[in-house]
Amino acid sequence: MSLRYILQRLFYGFLLMIGVVVLNFFLIHAAPGDAAEVIAGEMGGITEEMMAQIRARYGLDQPILVQLGLYLSQIMRGDLGISYHFNQPVTALIAQRAGPTILLALTAQILAMVIGVVLGVLASRKPQGPLSGFVSIFSTVGYAAPVFWTGLMLVILFSVVVPIFPVEGMVSARFRGNGLEYALNVAHHLVLPASTLAILFLAQYARLSRASMIEVLGADYVRTARAKGLGEASVTFRHALRNAVLPIMTVAGIQFGNLISGALLVETVFNWPGMGRLAFDSVLRRDYPTLLGVLFFASAVVVIANLITDLSYRLADPRIRTGGR
């Protein structure tokens, strides 16, 4: 693994992000109406002159290619523009929202991976057993259920039937505090959205790790390890799991994009103040700079996540690290 390899991957990632911006720029502008009409709606109606002023203020009266050129030159300077809706720099909005989204996505990812792998491993030890059957059914249902539906079901369950978890927001409206108290308040609010998102991916990790472990547990070196008299736990976790985990890590990297898009839906359902809700609202408001900024940032996160996956994959498997020698 060389520095050149990393730089090359980063360069490709940058090109990809520019492609994402250009594509989305045209897609967004293809939708009927613009921000001026949204603002007019929020205002309760405005005059033609004010509409013209708004369009001029945001450059919406320029030809679309000019708008694209201006936007790309802004990006190159590290400026994602000003939100039409919030009148704030998009970078500030993203900085405010990125933390909650990353917290949600990473918590869900860790939950999904840990629980999914443990379930998969346990199920793989007795492929025909009841636990294996449960894992298969749970995985299928969890994967098949749309994430927003799962979220809404949890909202109904925990707001009406068992009101023990907050169903909206990241911090209680009245909460004022710092440190551990704040962390606990956030964690309390995090339970439902993180669980909703984790259920979707947990299903995939459980099925994948179960299949992978079943295959590995049948390998010669596992039989040899058992013949040497190693305990079952040692065989499973030291010898088999380490090999079985490689495809899981690959999928984890690939799935990160899906995780982010899943987070967008979950944030909307649970009113989680992350980038997902920001993106959702920006679509409805035709807030082009904010939406493009969020997409730009999300694509950067996915590119970086995939790069980290590649690097960790090499660290975990000596055969890749040494080029198979």
Add this chain to the structure above:
Amino acid sequence: MLMKRRTLFGAVASVLALSVAMATAEPRRGGELVIVSGETPRHMNPAVQSGVATAIPGTQLFASPLRVDENWDLHPYLAESWEWADDGLSLTLNLVDNAVFHDGVPVTSADVAFSIMTIKANHPFQTMFGPVEAVDTPDEHTAIIRLSQTHPALLLALTGALCPIIPQHIYGDGQDVATHPANTAPIGSGPFRLAEYRAGEQITLERFDDFFIEGRPYLDRVIYRIVRDAASVTLSLESGEGDIATITDASSISRLGGIDGLTVTPRGFEGIGPIQWVAFNTRVEPLNDVRVRQAIAYAMDTDFILNALMRGVATEQTSPIIASSPFADPAMPTYPLDIDRANALLDDAGHPRGDDGTRFTLVMETIPGRDQALGNVPEYMRSQLREVGINVELRASPDFPTWAGHLASGDFQMSMDIVFNWGDPVIGVHRTYLSTNIRPVIWSNTQGYENARVDEVLAMAGSELDTAARTSLYHEFQQIVGAELPVYWINALPYHHAFDDRIGNPPLSIWGMMQSMDEVYWTEDR
């Protein structure tokens, strides 16, 4: 009217308890009030942004010259008194001498003059201060508003969110006020100042200790919590996370009305005057024929809409002026359900039924995402108008800009719509019916309606200072449009306030929460 308790006993007990609390309880200092809303403000400066979302926090941050109570009576606020000139062409405001902005700078007449001229130049309601030519400031505490013509709506336009006094020393720095950085970090002279702003999530306001009314505000904090949608607002009130909210859909009103500890009332929206109507494009056939529009009105069963679709929480609206306004005409032409008459009108208009029983097809625009809140009226109309041979096709726009674009460009036949009166007819009513306001923008006269007498009457009513004469002019206007039906008014939207019973002096003036809440307090510890 206070309402919506699980039982009659509960209702009576609740009303009595609230009345007693409002009448006798000693205001207590302290506590927080959490307002829950599904509306996200763009910023907090109502001088350049209308709408409820900005108005609620904006009126806590910025004081206005006057305020108004639940009976439409005006009261001093930043202006301790006011006086019309004999010719009605100027209004003198005498300001209190102890008001300061949150940064400690005194509020002067120069700020009042700057604010009014800024609002005139930037606010979407151009008619509010349209006749204002200048604001003179003979001394620091006197502002004289000079008018080009008499303007009876002026006093109401000086209340609540319509006239926030913004600091000239901050907004007068040459930057565009509409996008001024201070809009998201406002400095006003209202009872609360900004403590924290998390865009799209929460606005926290804290008591301003140097507020010019001694001993006020009572609350320590007002928190404006932004949630996802109407269902989240309801859940938040049920769980106690929120204390007060505007509820707009019938099912939530019914649901919350059955919860002990919450009061649900339609009071506090008289100023907004939210009306649901069907807009007709009067420039296109067959809707350019008044008989067709009347036939559609006769084919509608208003009782069914109000009692079945709106669950009995909305009130009938037969006029362009909200029924709670002093200018509303109580003797409007009505269109009770009469299928035979509707058929006769359509036959008379030259639209016989075809072989399949259909006379013609109309396309109805629906407002995105609002069907349930608006009682699914479009679906009802589709089935109901089939009775008289009109085939209705619904065109659902994916989002607001698409729908607004259809109406603004005239690319529609019929559309559901929600329009607010905004206190005085000059502000929120004239715009829909004046032929001079047929413009390609939403909530103008997008119906393309033209009537010279209506134009004349509205012009006179807009400058008539005598209330009785003005009322008479508005009655004439209402009779004309009631007969010609450029729009078919269905109901006043069931906007309700839902709030914790322990809130003392709840904000139920005609502007509801869109006016200072310095008098609101908790009757007991929350």
